[in-house]
Each structure stands twice: as C-alpha cells, then as structure tokens.
Amino acid sequence: MNKETIPKILIVDDSPTYRKQLLKALNRNNYSIVEASNGKEAIDILKEEKIDLILLDLVMPIMDGFETLEKLSEHDKWRNIPVIVLSSVSSEEDVIKTFHSGTLDFVHKSTKISVLIEKIKRYLHMKNKMEYLEDTASELERILEYKTKKLFEAESKIPIAKYITSILHNLRNPITYVINGAELLHILIEKLKNEIELQKEKNLEIKNLFYLIESRVSEMKKAGEVLTIQTDLLLKKGYSDLNQEFETIDLNSLIKSEIQFSRIANPKLKDNGINTELKLYESPLIISVVPSLISQIVDNLISNSIKALERAKNPKIRIETGKELNYAWFSVEDNGTGIPEQEKNKIFNLFFKGTKGTNKKETHYGIGLAMVKETIDLHGGKIEVKSKEGIGTKITVFLPIHPQKQEQV
Template sequence: MTYHTKNQPARILIVDDFISNIQILANMLKPHGYDIEFATTGEEAIDWVQQEPFDLVLLDIMMPEMDGFEVCKKLKENDETKNIPIIFVTAKTDESSIQKGFQVGAVDYIVKPYRESELVERVKTHVTLERQRKELIKTNQAKDRLFSIIGHDLKNPMSNIFGFIKLLKENYKAFDDEKKQKYLHYLFESAKSNLELLEELLEWSRTQTNNKPFRPGLYPVSELIDNALHIMNETAQNKEITIETILNYTGEVYCDKAMINTVLRNLLGNAIKFSHPESSITLKTSAQNNLVKFEVIDQGLGMSKENQQKLFHIDQHVSTLGTNEEKGTGLGLILCKEFIHRHNGQIWVESELNKGSNFSFTLKMRESNKK
C-alpha cells in the first residue's frame, strides 16, 4: 500500500449515509488542513480504502445494507487495510454497542451530537499516531535495507580485495608481469567499488540525520553539465560510449551545486553501466515556465515495469548487472531522489526492456520563496 509522507496533508475518509452529517464533520475538520473524502455506503467505503491511502476513517454505525460494524470487520480482515485507525461516530451510546465497536477493531468512539473541540483533538491524536506508525515502518525498512547493503554489497568486495592481496603475497615471485597487472587491476576495481559505495552510504546517512547542508544558489546549466561530463567521460570512454548533449536551455537554475553534481554523476553512471559498448547516451535540457528539465537517455538494457516501480525506494531491492557485469546497490538513485526532493523537484524514469531508459528530473530557474 502507498503511504503519504509526513509533509502531505493527512487523508480522512468520512463514512455516513446522511450527507448532512458528512458536511458537519468536514466543516469541522477542513480548517485544520485535512484532505477529506467521503462515502455514503459500506461497500463504497471499502472500495475507497482498498484503492487509496487514508490516515483515518470516521465511520457511522447505523447504515443500511452494511452497518459500520461489518465495514470495520472487513477492513480489519484485509492485510492491506487492517492498520488504518477507525473511529466510530454514532448516536448509539449503549454499552454493548461501544463494546462491540472496540471488539471489531475501532480505536475510539465519538458520540453524536459532536463537540467540535473534542472531535478535533481526538482526530489529531489518532492521525499523529498513525503518521508515527508509518514513519516507523519506513525507518525500519530503510534500516534493514542499509544493513543488507553493508552486509552484502560491502562485504563481498572487501573479501575480493583480501583474496587478491593474499594471492599476490603468496605467489608474487611466481607470477609474470602480465598476471600481476591483471590482479592489480582487479584490486583497483574492487577498491574503487567499495569507495563509491562508502561515499554513497555516508551521503545517504547525512540526509537521514539532517547533517547534509543545503546551500542553494543560481548556477548556469552549462557549468553543471560540464562538471558531470568531466567526471564521467573517462568511465564512458572505457566502454567506448559517446555522451551527446542537446542543451535547449543553458541559463541558470536555482540549486545546491554539490547535490546536483551528485545527481548527474549517478544518473550518467547508471546510463553507462547499463549501456552497450560503442553505443551513445544523450544528456538533454529543456525549459518550460519556471522549470528546467534534465534528461539522461540511454539505449541500453532498459527495465521492466515491475522494476521501475521499485526504483527510488530504500525498502525495495533491484539487482541488475550492467552490460559488463558491473554491480550496483541502487543506493545512488535513492540519493538522487532525496536531493531532488530537497529542491522541491520531481525525478522519474521511463524505460522499456531491451530498448533503454530515460531518467528525468526538474529544477527551478529561480528561488520561488524569495520575498
């Protein structure tokens, strides 16, 4: 199920067969910044919750065809919806109804007619708890993924380095110069891979602890592109890959230069990794209104729809070898997403298996919050 982030308005579903009751609740809650949806039947409510993410459901008990108890029970039986908090809002005040409400899974009970201050505070409490629960799940998923990267992707290259050093140490005099160069090359590539991964891990950890400074300013697009090409050209040349540029916009963008250099370097590195030798990559810019769009387009391996949906998520693992069997962790794309979102931009991919990929992101031409 998709989760809304803590920066987005909390979504509340109001379920009542009387529109007037829905309007009363909505009028009380909308001034507090909630995103309100409604359903007038139990079936409609279940459909809504199964298709869209909600932080809270306000549920009437007395409804025709399917009452609130049955709706609550069905939602709690579904693994995808069972954790959504449900508050019964009803005129039924007898003890057996209240007891049954908690038995089927409700977290609270509000009696009609509503006292606005009480309703608002109870909703706020349960929305806050639900947001905290979702953030905890995301944090745990990120931690598990991070440990997986450290335990697997960092350990294996270190084992290779140790193995090659041991081999050279024990057989140095017996090996000819060609074999020594071969093993030294393996050592270099393994050490380089480890260093890149460590740098990505450190960068990502800084973003998670808010220790990564954000220093935006106005920089020419041509300067950002030149910096990225200067770093990545040698890697491209090693695979005989040509990087072409189509710069329809070369003016300034408002960005943190170091962050955007990291984004461009990662996207170009991925494009090189998954491109066939002697092919080409296109780096393109364009502008519309106040937005500048950057595109990194390759003609390489591409990816399935399933893998595209897993990208940019720390809790999802996509493991695909490059055309020269280059390895990666996907952590670079997580960094790209973090950095672009710090700029209030968007990043996405369009790809087709065996035909290539187009990674795009947007930046603003100027600071939008300047007073």
C-alpha cells in the first residue's frame, strides 16, 4: 500500500491500555494511527492533520465524547469524518444520543477487535466512495458553470435562457441532496443487512440503524418537495409569454403591497432590527408591466440591502416612489457596506459576485442583479446606482408611465 494512501485513524480514549490494544490490531492492518487521551487533544490534532476515521470514547476527562461530537458537527472539514463510538456505556439513551450527534456507529468495548476491524474497513470504503462522488459532482458543476457562461457569451440576449439558469441554480442544492441521500440510503441498507447477519442478538443497534435510515428518508422527501415546487416554477414561468402577462397597475400599490409582504415573509428585517421607511408619491403612478416580475425586482433589491446591513449599527432601508418626465420610479436605499468603486460597472454582469455585504454562510451565484437589469430592459426602463463604500447604496428603477391611463388620472 502506498504511504500516501494509507488511511489515518484517530483513537480518542483516556485508557492507555485500551489505546495500546487498538493500536496493535490496527497496525497489523496497515493503518496509520494518531492517539489522543481526551476530546480537546483530538480537536488540536484535527486542526493539524487530515484524519480519515475517528474511534471515540464517551467517558473522558476535560472534554468527553459528546462534547467532541458537538465540536465536530460545528466544523465544515470535520463534519463528514466517519466516527465510531467505542464505549463501555451502553444505555439506550446514550446510544441514541450518539446517533443524534452524528456518529456513524456505536460499538461496545466488549466487541471483538476483529469485528471492529471489519467495520472500519467497510466505513473507510464507504468514505472513499462518497469522496469520489463529491469530486465527480464538483467537476460536473465546474463544467456546467463554464458551459453556461459560454452559452451566455454567445446568446446573452435570450432572456428565457437566463431565467431558466436561475431556476436551475436553485434546483442544484436539492438535487444534490437527493442524490447524496439516495447513495447514503443504499449504504445504510447494506450495513443493516451485514449487522443482522453479524449481530442478530443486538436489537438495539439494528433499531438505531432503522432510526437513522428513517430520518434520512424524511430529509430526502423534504428535498424532493422543494425540487417539485421549483420544477413547477420552471414549467409555469418564463419570459416567452411576457406580452400576455402585461397588466396596467399603480406602482404605489404594488410597492406598498410588496413591502407589507416583505415585513411578514422576511424575518431578517425584524430579527436584525432593521428600520424600514416607506415614502410613496402623492398621486397614482400608472405603469404597464408584468407585476410578478416587478415584485421580484423589489424583493431582490430589499434582500441585497438586508445582506449589506448585516453589521450596520443602526440599519435602515428607505423605499420611495416618484415621477420624473415620462417615468415612474422607485428606489431602495440602505446605509450598509456600499459598493466598491471598481465594482460599480460590474454588478449587473451575470455571475459577478461582489466582495461587500455578502453573508459567507449563504450560497449566491451572481444572478440576481443580472436578472433585475434584464427585466427592466424588457420593460423599456432603466436603472441607476448610487453608492459609496462604507456609507450605503441607493438603487433606483425607472419604468415608463402608461400614457393613456396616466392622462385619465
């Protein structure tokens, strides 16, 4: 076996005698071993070394097994490391708690080492398979993004393609979740078969495997529901029927309704203590638009402002409507991070991701503002951006006034 491919196993146990016993057996099977006597030492090791599998005791000083599992779940790089809990504690409550905390298996210390070795081999094989699938998915995603960019470079004036791409980006996460969940379900079923053969008398372990499978299936079902909803959107919406969807409406009424909805539907407005101010033009502003698309623009601009206000001391958003020559306009203004000068002429480019006001925990693809600009162009309107880094941003959307209806007003 090539040295670079030898799996590295971390043994976390406060008993030197048991660690030595494990070390001897694992060395015979050509594994690389690292030892820790408690959870804190284990975390320090994980910060410095790449670990392929963890054998974890529950009862230890300084940091016990449950605290260690919690720490692992909080870290992106450690969350997917297979963990086998080895313990002399065997209460049903503790066993179930370990599964809830993310452990892959629970093995009593009285179990024969030969059985444990077989489990380790199987889980490392599973891990290699999952890593291969993830690498393949990442490569396919990279190719997809590259091909999509090339498509838009050649066909940048086709709005339906851009709309479809935005939906496909939203679909990618649930699709990936369903695929990965299905793979995990297959692995768990195979594991269950083996467990039944190896340890027919251990009903508790089999029961917990059923629990884990059931929870994964439930999560896959939820992901599938999201997938179905987004697919419906893809089938029912689009710019191809744009002319049939135009309606004559009052911009003031649309903005007022959208703000009321945002205050209810977007909890961050309230949770982040953001003060929202609305100032409507004194008279109706009659425009001919596709209302749902204009609502999407308003929602997108408000969402961007919320992200920009994440660290603001006195966060506020001001929404205003008005009239200028033959245009009705609305603006969304915030006192957030602002846009760097060198990025102002790029923010409407497809796939451009700004450096300011982005929550790193949230996935975004640089599509929102490109879609806003495309929608405004299709309505014969224009958009204006005023921003200063560290001060805030004001984005104003201008839409043509419906001439006949406005005269009646």
